[in-house]
Amino acid sequence: MDKFTTLTAVAAPLNVANVDTDKIIPARFLKTIKRTGLGKSLFADMRYNADGSEKADFVLNQEKYRKAQILVAGDNFGCGSSREHAPWALLDFGIRCVIAPSFADIFFNNCFKNGILPIRLPEDVCAKLMDDAALGTNARLTVDLERQVVVRPNGEEFAFNVDPFRKHCLLNGLDDIGLTLEHTAAIDAYEARQPAWQPKIHGA
Amino acid sequence: MPRTLFDKIWDAHVVDRLEDGTCVLYIDRHLVHEVTSPQAFEGLRMAGRKVRRVENTIAVVDHNVPTDADRLKGVNEPESKLQIETLEQNVAEFGVTYFPMSDARQGIVHVVGPEQGISLPGMTIVCGDSHTSTHGAMGALAFGIGTSEVEHVLATQTLLQKPAKNMLVRVDGKLAPGVTGKDIVLAIIGKIGTAGGTGHVIEFAGEAIRSLDMAGRLTVCNMAIEAGARAGLIAPDETTFEYIKGRPFAPQGQDFEAAVAYWKTLPSDEGAQYDKVVVLDAAEIAPEVTWGTNPEAVIPITGTVPNPADEPDEAKRGQMERMLSYMDLKPGQKIAGTKVDVVFIGSCTNSRIEDLRQAAAVAKGKHVAPGVRALVVPGSGLVKKQAEDEGTAQILIDAGFEWREAGCSMCLGMNPDKLTPGQRCASTSNRNFEGRQGPGGRTHLLSPGMAAAAAVTGVLTDVRELI
Ligand code: SF4
Numbered sequence: 001m002d003k004f005t006t007l008t009a010v011a012a013p014l015n016v017a018n019v020d021t022d023k024i025i026p027a028r029f030l031k032t033i034k035r036t037g038l039g040k041s042l043f044a045d046m047r048y049n050a051d052g053s054e055k056a057d058f059v060l061n062q063e064k065y066r067k068a069q070i071l072v073a074g075d076n077f078g079c080g081s082s083r084e085h086a087p088w089a090l091l092d093f094g095i096r097c098v099i100a101p102s103f104a105d106i107f108f109n110n111c112f113k114n115g116i117l118p119i120r121l122p123e124d125v126c127a128k129l130m131d132d133a134a135l136g137t138n139a140r141l142t143v144d145l146e147r148q149v150v151v152r153p154n155g156e157e158f159a160f161n162v163d164p165f166r167k168h169c170l171l172n173g174l175d176d177i178g179l180t181l182e183h184t185a186a187i188d189a190y191e192a193r194q195p196a197w198q199p200k201i202h203g204a
Numbered sequence: 205m206p207r208t209l210f211d212k213i214w215d216a217h218v219v220d221r222l223e224d225g226t227c228v229l230y231i232d233r234h235l236v237h238e239v240t241s242p243q244a245f246e247g248l249r250m251a252g253r254k255v256r257r258v259e260n261t262i263a264v265v266d267h268n269v270p271t272d273a274d275r276l277k278g279v280n281e282p283e284s285k286l287q288i289e290t291l292e293q294n295v296a297e298f299g300v301t302y303f304p305m306s307d308a309r310q311g312i313v314h315v316v317g318p319e320q321g322i323s324l325p326g327m328t329i330v331c332g333d334s335h336t337s338t339h340g341a342m343g344a345l346a347f348g349i350g351t352s353e354v355e356h357v358l359a360t361q362t363l364l365q366k367p368a369k370n371m372l373v374r375v376d377g378k379l380a381p382g383v384t385g386k387d388i389v390l391a392i393i394g395k396i397g398t399a400g401g402t403g404h405v406i407e408f409a410g411e412a413i414r415s416l417d418m419a420g421r422l423t424v425c426n427m428a429i430e431a432g433a434r435a436g437l438i439a440p441d442e443t444t445f446e447y448i449k450g451r452p453f454a455p456q457g458q459d460f461e462a463a464v465a466y467w468k469t470l471p472s473d474e475g476a477q478y479d480k481v482v483v484l485d486a487a488e489i490a491p492e493v494t495w496g497t498n499p500e501a502v503i504p505i506t507g508t509v510p511n512p513a514d515e516p517d518e519a520k521r522g523q524m525e526r527m528l529s530y531m532d533l534k535p536g537q538k539i540a541g542t543k544v545d546v547v548f549i550g551s552c553t554n555s556r557i558e559d560l561r562q563a564a565a566v567a568k569g570k571h572v573a574p575g576v577r578a579l580v581v582p583g584s585g586l587v588k589k590q591a592e593d594e595g596t597a598q599i600l601i602d603a604g605f606e607w608r609e610a611g612c613s614m615c616l617g618m619n620p621d622k623l624t625p626g627q628r629c630a631s632t633s634n635r636n637f638e639g640r641q642g643p644g645g646r647t648h649l650l651s652p653g654m655a656a657a658a659a660v661t662g663v664l665t666d667v668r669e670l671i
Contacts, residue, residue: 017519018398018498022637027616031268031283033242033290035351045639050625074519076399079432080637082334083240084350105402105434106334106348113352163366164224176352177251180360183228186220187362190230191257195466197459198232200259201301201322 002115003173007096008142009069012059013133019073020080021107025089027081038085039092060093064136070143072126072133073100077118078107087114097143099150101126112166113176117145119160128152145171206473208370209439210405213345213470217328219362229365232327233344234357235313236263236300238291239618240332244355245294255298256361262322263295263302266312268619271581271608276306284619298358311584311610314338314552318422319584321451325440325467330357335552335634336435337428341421342448343440343470345405348429368434369479371404375412377486382668384562385420386554386632386651388412388484389427390492394502396482401433404480407472408438412486418447419558426553427634430499439471491667493539494636494649496527501636503539505654505666511535530638531646532628540664542648546629547578547659548641549605549652551615554632555583559652560591564599566656566670572604573662579606579621581613603660617642630658 029041047058054061060068071090077100078086087110090098098111099119111118121129132139132152142151145167149157169176207215220228241263248254255261268284269275279285288305295302303310309320314335317323325343330336332354339346353363373392393400406428413424421438428436445464448454455463490504501524503510512524512535528535533542549555549563560580572578580600582588588610591597601607614621615633617640623629625644632655633640636647648664657665 017523020498020637022616022635022640026639026643027618030239030618031281031287033246033287035243045643050643076402076432079398080334080635082332082336082348082350084243084332084352087350102399102402104399104432106350110350110352113350163226165222165226165364176364177253177356177359180228180356180362180364183220183362184360186228187230187256187360190219191361195462197455197462197466199321199324199453199455199459201233201262201453202259 001173001175004096004115004117004145004170006142006144006146007069008140010065010067010137011070011072011129011133011141012065012068013130014059014071014073015130017074018076018079021078021083021086022080024078024086025083030083030085035088036092038089039094042089042093067094069094070097070099070141071095072129073098075101077103079104082106084110087111087116091116099126099129112170115170115173117143117170119143119150121150121158121160125158206476208472208476208478209343209407209437209470210345210368210370213326213328214367216326226364226366228362229328230362231330231357232260233317233322233329234261235317235329235331235336236261236354237267237313237331237333238265238287239267240351241294241354242287242290243351244358245298247355248358253359255300255358258299258301260361261300261358263291263300264310264313264316265291265305267612267616269305269611270620271611271613273609275609281620308585308589311587312552312555312612314426315555315583315587318342318418319451319586321448321454324448324454324463325444326470330363334429335426337433338422338426338552340425340428340436341418341438343438343444343467345435345437347435368405369403370477371401371406371433371480372478373406373408373482373484374410375408375484375486376410377412378415379412379486379489382491382653382671383489384651384653385416385423387489387492389424390494390499390502390649391484391489393427393431393499394492395484396431398430398498398500399432401428401431404433405435405437406431406433408436413438414441417558418443419556422556423553427499430634440467491651491654493654493664495531495533495539496524497530497636497638499634499636499649501527505540505664507539509533509535509537509539540666542664543628543662544576544630544658544664545627546623547576547655548614548629548631548633549579549655550581550583550613551633552583553634554652555581555587557587557590559632560587560596560600563652563656564596566653566667567603567605567660568599570603570660572659576659576662578604578659579608579614581608582610584610605659614641616640630655630664
């Protein structure tokens with residue numbers, strides 16, 4: 001996983017509430033056995049016409065947002081299906097940070113596993129950042145994870161919360177599995193304590 | 205301190221605690237399917253890791269299997285075929301128990317788990333699928349995870365998690381005839397919204413929930429995720445134990461007795477505290493139907509489509525307008541009488557034998573309306589067989605329904621069963637998002653009886669007029 005420390009980048013505004021993971025990456029693109037290559041299908045139904053041509057008014061099709069690395073989104077972003085293809089598609093497009101008033105739980109969690117930082121900020125703050133984002137390449141936002149602040153182009157800073165453990169993992173690009181395996185002795189001990197009636201799933 | 209059902213299951217599975225309160229949580233059951241697992245197995249392989257506990261793990265194909273009778277001759281779609289074959293190689297390489305398409309036990313992962321006695325009270329159950337909340341009806345803590353977490357569970361049999369908050373949704377009183385678990389959960393989502401349960405585990409309780417059979421309870425918990433909850437839960441009781449007894453992977457004989465003794469300790473203690481409590485009156489719940497493109501946009505079948513002009517919040521008003529235009533509905537129009545093109549009875553929400561019986565009871569002696577395509581897709585090969593043996597299937601076939609093989613089918617546009625743009629579908633599934641059943645498709649969520657009523661009349665119909 002790539003580290004996340006500070007990011008200064010163009011932010012794309014997507015002022016729509018309840019953007020579900022079916023919108024982020026429709027089910028027909030889930031038939032891959034890889035994590036990469038989904039960026040071109042990100043937001044497919046919002047981004048392309050039926051004939052595959054781009055919808056000119058969709059934010060990521062506008063020249064100034066083609067290299068956006070931050071997404072400023074509406075309430076309840078990432079609701080619906082648990083598909084990790086949603087953060088994979090965002091990441092493959094180049095998005096490393098999503099800022100919204102609220103997120104659905106599974107999506108929020110999945111972001112951290114892929115080096116994407118999801119940031120919850122109050123509605124009025126998001127509205128300001130949405131305004132900045134509307135300026136496109138003229139206004140880059142800075143996200144400083146170490147200091148836990150989002151910096152507006154005018155220098156104004158907004159503090160955000162992040163779980164300390166997740167922050168540590170993101171800053172250092174740490175793989176959860178490696179960390180959990182340090183608890184192997186405790187897992188062994190737990191398994192040894194399980195009641196005898198607990199059935200096992202065995203063979204055909 | 206009095207504890208909730210959730211607290212008890214959580215406490216019983218904490219292996220270790222990190223400094224910041226994150227827990228290493230033990231996972232008793234890991235259900236694996238073809239769509240969200242390939243990258244996880246690939247990760248294990250690259251790191252040279254094994255599946256820690258194959259005896260806690262089961263795999264099944266469901267999401268992109270075709271559901272036509274010829275499917276064993278081969279899967280045509282190259283990408284679906286590759287995902288299925290990849291799963292088959294992975295389960296063989298890592299030694300995981302697997303139900304392939306040719307096995308009668310194959311079906312939708314959330315139907316198979318309870319049916320086989322794999323999902324049991326008090327357990328922690330995960331799957332790379334959000335509707336894992338379904339298994340909460342067994343009195344288990346069950347939730348969906350992403351692929352990185354699938355890999356994490358395969359490698360360590362644990363997850364790193366922080367406890368959720370407790371929410372109680374109590375449905376008091378008795379349900380009216382023709383009103384089902386599906387209507388209860390749609391009414392709940394209508395009331396609390398699609399983010400109403402965010403950060404919480406919802407425990408469903410009250411007389412109306414207690415009176416549901418296991419199929420009804422599974423339907424309710426299935427859609428807890430549509431209210432934004434991490435999981436849904438229903439305390440295990442005699443109905444649960446009766447259901448589990450004798451199932452292939454359940455404890456048998458003395459082990460079963462020991463298990464029941466433990467399971468009886470699980471229900472929430474008197475005086476346990478919840479962070480949020482919502483109460484509904486069952487008598488006020490009618491057969492429900494969604495009119496928009498998220499499950500919160502729901503009304504009773506006797507109702508009218510809401511008018512965006514009545515919505516003071518600008519963002520919400522815009523969203524409603526968009527929904528109405530996508531769904532091609534007019535504000536103020538009666539929802540009953542809306543013409544449908546397709547009827548889909550299936551999905552992990554409503555494809556159990558009890559659901560198919562509800563549909564058959566309505567369709568019996570009638571015929572699918574001209575111009576309507578109606579599909580019935582049983583949740584598992586065993587449900588299919590049971591329906592065939594007992595005559596439920598024949599009633600539906602005689603009424604003109606297509607009778608198909610088990611799988612997710614038209615619940616999501618990932619296999620050959622799809623809506624075409626503009627088609628309107630009365631569906632027993634759980635998501636009415638834009639394009640969910642196929643690009644441009646329009647979905648109305650409702651109960652199996654309501655779906656059958658729409659099939660035989662050709663329009664959205666109050667099922668109570670037909671029973
Ligand atoms: S039936 Fe639908 S909701 Fe259920 S697991 Fe399959 S695709 Fe997901």
